[in-house]
Amino acid sequence: MTRLHKQLLHAGLALMTVATVGAAIPGATANAATRTVPQSLRNTWFAWGKGDGGANRVKITAKTYTNTLGVYQHGKWRVNSEKHTLKLGKKLKKNKTFTLSKKADRNGYRTLTTLDQYNKYVMKVKRVKVHNKTKLKMITKFSDNSKRTDMFFPVTKKIVNTYMD
Template sequence: MTRLHKQLLHAGLALMTVATVGAAIPGATANAATRTVPQSLRNTWFAWGGEAGAHKIKITAKTYTNTFGWYRHGKWIVNGTKYTLKLGKKVKKNKTFTLSKRADKNGYRTLTTNLSDQMGKTVMKVKRVKVHNKTKLKMVVKFSENSKATNMFFPVTKKIINTDMN
């Protein structure tokens, strides 16, 4: 592996960690879990990650997939790790995630994961929003009591897939 590839891999993993990891925050309880992900959140979403590629999240009725990579010749190339979690009533490390049954007063649902090579339990607030008349997935991750990171994910389109990102 060349030095550049190692740097890109490290940058990609760092970006994925920043985008998906938060401090342990009280999350959804077992009885607050939903049976299926609402239609409004289901899609394949991505956010540009610079030279190292893009962060891609795929949400279906029962799964949450998180990867980092890029599109090349219309195909997604994984650059790092890929996690696919199933919707469950309780969060199980590397196996399941939970989603709150109802949205809070601001319209966010709580999505909770626990990935072994990350910093443990991650609690994210997610909702579909319109910004400048374009649909996006807004994801808020709390890193500490006083800080938070907000990420905007765009829906994957034919134009993006056919763009050579690398």
């Protein structure tokens, strides 16, 4: 074998190796590109409820969103109403998925959208610091003219051990 043939053989083997590795990479990058909720929004958040509902607890993980009303009793969360856990999706499905905008708007809010059997809820969410304390700010829009702003605190041992009833 001449020197030219050896170089061509090595170049061919290198090209095949690159092609084989390149064919395997799209599967890996597709899994790596799966959308998740940003780390800044993930936590179990809590807000005092109004009336007999108790408290409102929002739990956000990498792929789920759960919103319930209930109370902490003896260190455990007791649900007073229905509990729905929604999975992160690209399209809204009634009582099954929620969507989250890929990028924050100019004010730093991401749009979280849910759909139940009656209504579509559009919420603007972001993590904020108020008086040096971390909170989740959620703005819910009910119609073109009305909106409600809620502040959620991270769930701490102090909140869990508080008897609320």
